[in-house]
Each structure stands twice: as C-alpha cells, then as structure tokens.
Amino acid sequence: MDSITVYIQQDDFSFQPLEIPLGIQMSMMEVLKGEGYETIEGICGGMALCGTCRVEVLNKDEINLEGANDNEICMLETLPCYTGNCRLSCQLQVTEKLDGMKIRIPADTL
Amino acid sequence: MITTDICIIGAGPVGLFAIFEAGLLKMRCHLVDYLPQVGGQLSEIYPKKPIYDIPGYPIVGAQELVDNLMEQAKPFDPTFTLGERVEEIEKQEDGSFILTTHLDTKIHAKVIAIAGGLGCFEPRKPAIENLADYEKNGVEYMVLDPEKYRNKKSVIAGGGDSALDWTMFLADVAAELTMVHRGEMFRGAPDSVDKVKQLAADGKIKLELNSNITGLHGAGKLESVTITNNDGTAKDIPCDYYLALFGLSPKLGPIANWGLNIEKNAINVDTRDYSTNVKGIYAIGDINNYEGKLKLILCGFHEAAIMCHSASELILGKKPTLKYTTVNGVNSF
C-alpha cells in the first residue's frame, strides 16, 4: 500500500476523497492545513495543547483507528464543543490505520 | 487617563522584550493585554513546555522565559492594564493616539506597537442556546475579581488548570460551589486534581463528573442551570454564577477594525522598521506579516529592537545612536 484515502464531508453531505501518500511523516492536521482547510488552525503545532485542529470522525467503529490516548482525551474534554466522535487531527499520524476514515471538518474555528 | 511614550498592545514575549529595547532609548511603555497575566501564548498555552531555540539558552521553560523577560524589563518601570482588550484607536491632530479598552480605560500614547500575536485570547464558549442572554447576568468566562463570588452559589465548568485552580480558590469563598466536567480525567496539575477530589470528599464542593451544563434559566438574571449526565439523566440546581472555563483561543478581534493592511489575520508591515500603513503604529511578533516571516520568538525580539529605534526617531525627531549595553549598562528610569 503506497497511499490511503480519507473522505471529507462536504456541505451537501457528500464525501470528497483525499488521497494521501504513506510514509510522509505527517499528521492529519498538517495534511488538512496543507489542503487549505482554514478552520484547522493547529496553533500549538501538534502538541495536543490547543484543540484548534479538532475534527469529527464519522465512522470510527468501521475502521481500524486507534483510540485517543489520555493526553488527547483530556484536551478534547476541555473543549466546549466536544462530542464522542471528536479527535485532534494532530494526533492522527498518517498511517494505513486511517485508510477509509470519514471526517467532518468544523465550519468555524474554535 | 494613562499617558506613555509607547502603548504596547499584547504582553506576550515580544511585547515584553520591547519594553527593554524602548527603555534603552529612554521611552516608557504601557502594556495592555486581555489575558489576566503576562506572557501571551507561552503562559496561556504552554507554560510548562521547554523551548530550545532561544539564542543563548539551550533550553528554557516557557514560563521561565516570561519571568526572565519581566525581570529584564523591570528597570524601565513598565505599567500594565491586564484583563482588558484594546477596542478603539483614535489618532489625534498632533499624531499621537488615544486607545480605549472594552472597560473604557483610556491611554494616551505617542506611538503604538501592536504585539498582538495570534490575536486576543477569547474564551471558548459552550454551545448553549440562550448563553448570550445571561452574559453579564451570571455567565462568565474569566475570573477577574474573586470577591464577586463571595457567599454566592456558583457553578464552574471545565476540566483544565483554570477550572481546577478556581475551584480550589472559590471553595472557601462561594456559598456553594459545584464543579461540572464532562469527563473523568482532568487536564491539569495532578496535585490540583487530588486537591479538588479531596474538597469533594470533604463535602466542601460538589463534583459532577461525566456531566455537562445544558440549560440556563432565570428571569433577567441567572437563577439555575441544568446539569445533564452522559447517561441522559438531568437535574436543575440553583446558582447565581456559571463560570464556563473552557480555556481561551486567539481571535484577531478588534485589530481588524483599525484601518491597517491586514492579510490572512496578520498586519502587513515595512521590514525596514516594522511600521504599518498608519504612521505611528508598528506591528511586531506573530501579528505581523512580510515576505519570509517566521512566527518565532527570536524573530519577534529582532523586530522589537528595530521598531524601537524607528519609534524613537519618530518621537524625538532624530535618529538615536546605537549604544551597547556592555558599554553603557542598563540605566533605569
């Protein structure tokens, strides 16, 4: 496997596929910022300290995604907009485990 | 009215270092920050993290760097207005400025240096339908005067350091205190977590874990809140204040309204002196933008030094001479 595909929900609820090469040593936060998603700010640079990279994972039970560690959960739980599906995209390293992940990107910055 | 030579908007590391550079050139500074403490991103987002790229310090803690900058600025007697946001800037006929904060504090300054970083740290607000109706009538996002809560019934929501710290502090002040957190783990110093749990065990506070505030009620002012547990059960408890302490996030804020050239949430500057398109207003640190800009502390320090030389020329009408601190020392005011 050379690349994975992540699906990003659009305003009309359809999904836009995003192909990401494996082995790029990047987090989803960096990938999404690079793609120009402006509501993914990533102010703390990926240290799970700011929450400004949050995304909603819509199919977490269908894919092979690892759960959040305590550090990430603690940050997520301090966010006023937290739902059980929220993840910090900076903590999602691009690996084959993300293949097929469907996400919603928040409409507003935090 | 407060009067000063340079009014620095933002007390982050760059604003703090500008006090020192201005002081060497005999200019006084007054700083305004919306945060109740100095240090900007360092004290608000990562106080306990090490920084490795401050020249001359192989490693320095973020809060330690802020403390050192305050120490370095001390000889120049800076003054501060903290917990207030600069809302308006009015240019006077003589080229000076009057700045007004959201609490109506007025500052008269010859020059303005905007060191506003990523913008004003604004509180993150929970999504509760009628939240805005109770702002100023019981809903608060920051503790500025703890005495306000004396003998009142208060509810604190949040799971970070500020929620924990204020719970510990207000436990003895408030008539009744309930802490509500939507999880079970806290994002704060382990010592504070233990203390809060002990306060709950001793019956001094009520701790509602796995819960959320979902409703606000009261005629004209807050009288009670609904606490909903993750298992779906809900209850109303009476309270005078609801402190939503979900941390702060930077937003550009009022800076956008001051007639400056703004692109992508940053102010375009002339790299010769970091001046903006408005004469007498400079922008330094993370808030400015120019070709090749790096949002790093050390770049902000460099910008502060150059800005102060230009500001001195503007204020005194002649170019200042460059003096080494090794030769002249640091002559306090």
Ligand SMILES: Cc1cc2nc3c(=O)[nH]c(=O)nc-3n(C[C@H](O)[C@H](O)[C@H](O)COP(=O)(O)OP(=O)(O)OC[C@H]3O[C@@H](n4cnc5c(N)ncnc54)[C@H](O)[C@@H]3O)c2cc1C
């Ligand atoms: C997690 C993390 C790690 C980092 N690590 C490093 C590192 O290793 N090395 C490095 O060089 N940099 C690092 N940075 C970046 C560094 O923190 C910033 O470059 C630096 O804080 C910029 O300083 P500043 O003084 O320009 O602004 P800030 O620190 O952002 O301070 C600006 C202040 O202005 C205030 N403000 C804004 N508008 C107004 C207004 N209208 N009225 C009143 N107050 C206002 C804000 O409340 C804020 O306190 C890191 C940043 C983060 C988040």
Ligand code: FES
């Ligand atoms: S970038 Fe700050 S939490 Fe992810």
